[in-house]
Amino acid sequence: MSTIAPxxxxxxxxxxxxxxxFSDKVFRAVVTVGGLSSLIILGLIALFLGYRGFEVLxxxxxxxxxxxxxxxxxxxxxxxxxxxxxxxAMLVGTILCSIVAVAIALPISVxxxxxxxxxxxxxxxxxxxxxIDMMAAFPSILFGIWGxxxxxxxxxxxxxxxxxxxxxxxxFKLEPYVVTRSPFVAGVVxxxxxxxxxxSVSREIFSQAPLDRIQAAYALGATRWAMIKAVVIPHGKxxxxxxxxxxxxxxxGETVAxxxxxxxxxxxxxxxxxxxxxNVASLxxxxxxxxxxxxxxxxxxxxxxxxxxxxxxxxxxxxxxRATGRSGR
Amino acid sequence: MNDSHESEKENMETTTRPSSLADVxxxxxxxxxxxxxxxxxxxxxxxxxxxxxxxxxxxxxxxFAAGTVTALIGPSGCGKSTFIRTINxxxxxxxxxxxxxxxxLDGRDVYAQGTDVTKIRLQIGMVFQKPNPFPSMxxxxxxxxxxxxxxxxxxxxxxxxxxxxxxxxLWNEVKDRLxxxxxxxxxxxxxxxxxxxxxxxxxxxxxxxxxxSALDPGSTLRIEETIRHLSDTMTIIxxxxxxxxxxxxxxxxxxxxxxxxPGQMIEASPTSxxxxxxxxxxxxxxxxxxxx
Numbered sequence: 090m091s092t093i094a095p096x097x098x099x100x101x102x103x104x105x106x107x108x109x110x111f112s113d114k115v116f117r118a119v120v121t122v123g124g125l126s127s128l129i130i131l132g133l134i135a136l137f138l139g140y141r142g143f144e145v146l147x148x149x150x151x152x153x154x155x156x157x158x159x160x161x162x163x164x165x166x167x168x169x170x171x172x173x174x175x176x177x178a179m180l181v182g183t184i185l186c187s188i189v190a191v192a193i194a195l196p197i198s199v200x201x202x203x204x205x206x207x208x209x210x211x212x213x214x215x216x217x218x219x220x221i222d223m224m225a226a227f228p229s230i231l232f233g234i235w236g237x238x239x240x241x242x243x244x245x246x247x248x249x250x251x252x253x254x255x256x257x258x259x260x261f262k263l264e265p266y267v268v269t270r271s272p273f274v275a276g277v278v279x280x281x282x283x284x285x286x287x288x289s290v291s292r293e294i295f296s297q298a299p300l301d302r303i304q305a306a307y308a309l310g311a312t313r314w315a316m317i318k319a320v321v322i323p324h325g326k327x328x329x330x331x332x333x334x335x336x337x338x339x340x341x342g343e344t345v346a347x348x349x350x351x352x353x354x355x356x357x358x359x360x361x362x363x364x365x366x367x368n369v370a371s372l373x374x375x376x377x378x379x380x381x382x383x384x385x386x387x388x389x390x391x392x393x394x395x396x397x398x399x400x401x402x403x404x405x406x407x408x409x410x411r412a413t414g415r416s417g418r
Numbered sequence: 419m420n421d422s423h424e425s426e427k428e429n430m431e432t433t434t435r436p437s438s439l440a441d442v443x444x445x446x447x448x449x450x451x452x453x454x455x456x457x458x459x460x461x462x463x464x465x466x467x468x469x470x471x472x473x474x475x476x477x478x479x480x481x482f483a484a485g486t487v488t489a490l491i492g493p494s495g496c497g498k499s500t501f502i503r504t505i506n507x508x509x510x511x512x513x514x515x516x517x518x519x520x521x522x523l524d525g526r527d528v529y530a531q532g533t534d535v536t537k538i539r540l541q542i543g544m545v546f547q548k549p550n551p552f553p554s555m556x557x558x559x560x561x562x563x564x565x566x567x568x569x570x571x572x573x574x575x576x577x578x579x580x581x582x583x584x585x586x587x588l589w590n591e592v593k594d595r596l597x598x599x600x601x602x603x604x605x606x607x608x609x610x611x612x613x614x615x616x617x618x619x620x621x622x623x624x625x626x627x628x629x630x631s632a633l634d635p636g637s638t639l640r641i642e643e644t645i646r647h648l649s650d651t652m653t654i655i656x657x658x659x660x661x662x663x664x665x666x667x668x669x670x671x672x673x674x675x676x677x678x679x680p681g682q683m684i685e686a687s688p689t690s691x692x693x694x695x696x697x698x699x700x701x702x703x704x705x706x707x708x709x710x
Binding site for chain 2: 211299301302304305306307308309310311312315316319320323324
């Protein structure tokens with residue numbers, strides 16, 4: 090071929106369109122409404138909290154996050170004379186309790202998920218899955234009462250033990266020596282509450298581990314544990330982290346159970362064994378009943394902060410899941 | 419199946435019914451006597467298999483001499499894959515699966531009480547239908563993954579890595595990117611990576627379950643060459659739907675068939691014979707493409 094092909098102009102890509110049918114349009118509208126409704130509801134709640142709490146937030150400014158005072162004095166007519174609102178102690182308490190909860194719940198959940206998927210005989214698996222799902226639906230006040238009556242006395246023993254052997258670490262320090270109703274106790278109760286969530290998410294993701302890779306591992310002489318390490322955990326890592334973050338979110342928002350087993354003290358406390366702390370949600374339930382209109386605004390502002398804290402944790406979870414999810418799939 | 423190669427060669431000269439598959443089977447280089455792998459090979463005695471109440475495999479007796487390639491052919495659902503999965507005890511992973519009979523590796527039953535099943539799977543390696551490298555590992559890590567999984571230590575990892583990739587026919591293509599992820603290879607390369615991975619634990623027997631069914635002709639050819647090379651040092655059993663492939667790579671061929679009931683082994687002969695002078699009418703119908 091000696092002729093030179095005439096130079097062709099490179100066309101711009103065509104715009105591709107489809108005209109949807111009427112039924113498609115209707116269905117699209119329905120699912121759009123469904124999909125957006127949660128976003129709208131969430132937005133409205135944030136708006137409401139912001140609107141109600143705005144006055145206090147403006148009054149307290151950044152101190153609302155950094156100070157630990159919570160006091161209000163009113164005259165007989167109900168006019169506010171002086172008020173100080175600060176959430177620092179409650180925020181620290183929220184984070185502390187939740188971290189303790191996840192630290193305890195995560196290994197237990199992962200091991201039970203692995204047990205259920207790879208070790209439990211069929212009949213036992215069925216029973217356990219039902220029990221764990223039931224645990225997730227269990228009312229939290231019952232966890233709280235059980236935690237108060239049964240768990241607390243025995244957890245105190247473990248708290249003392251931890252203090253005795255690990256007291257040199259700042260996290261396990263105990264000064265003054267008050268062990269009842271500590272963030273540790275609340276964390277244990279929360280851990281029991283979030284185990285079902287993390288377990289079901291982990292179980293789900295582990296059960297999706299690709300069979301061909303599982304077989305490949307076995308065919309290479311892997312023991313069950315070696316197979317799990319090589320195939321199931323790399324595959325499920327990101328899902329487990331996602332589950333843990335879901336649990337963390339639940340733990341941070343938990344109200345009644347924490348309220349039952351935790352001393353609410355307006356003083357920043359990073360010692361998890363010390364019987365002082367609080368969390369934002371239980372602060373709201375503690376104060377809400379007898380709050381003056383102005384204090385209610387402060388509580389709404391606290392709710393808004395909790396709302397954003399949960400949002401941040403979930404966003405963080407998403408980032409982590411994306412970052413770890415790429416390998417292993 | 420244990421006929422010597424001498425009689426096999428005589429048989430070839432008296433081919434009665436020429437067919438293209440027989441020609442293919444004869445055309446390949448016959449293995450010279452004496453290039454025998456270590457060990458006495460593999461024998462199966464009265465293998466039956468069930469999935470739940472479903473009897474899928476009935477009374478299979480086959481011997482696999484060390485250093486030979488045996489192809490298992492037959493229509494889908496006749497129990498070929500189930501059969502090779504009973505050999506390295508992968509069958510029992512399927513819920514409800516059961517088996518009867520004996521699989522003798524060097525004379526010892528792999529199903530005997532007290533057998534460490536992970537050791538059996540190290541001696542009897544397996545390559546699957548779909549390439550299944552570990553995506554979280556690099557190419558190099560994939561090849562050596564068997565050692566890690568079975569907690570073995572080797573001193574000369576780099577040599578072993580090169581040797582296995584070389585034998586699997588992949589070394590030249592990946593030697594500059596051993597740190598890349600296994601999933602970055604093409605399908606054919608991934609399958610050769612899986613072969614290299616199986617070789618790294620030095621199995622005596624290699625089971626291949628339709629290793630080329632997901633691959634293009636070029637990759638298939640590479641893997642067939644690899645199989646021919648590997649058979650110098652190990653016993654290979656390959657399930658294939660491709661009769662050309664069976665004719666090209668195998669020394670012996672066994673024909674499986676299910677007549678609606680459990681799968682049975684109809685005939686096992688030297689490959690050149692089964693494609694030229696099948697003893698059973700059903701085998702003839704199958705290899706001449708009249709059904710299946």
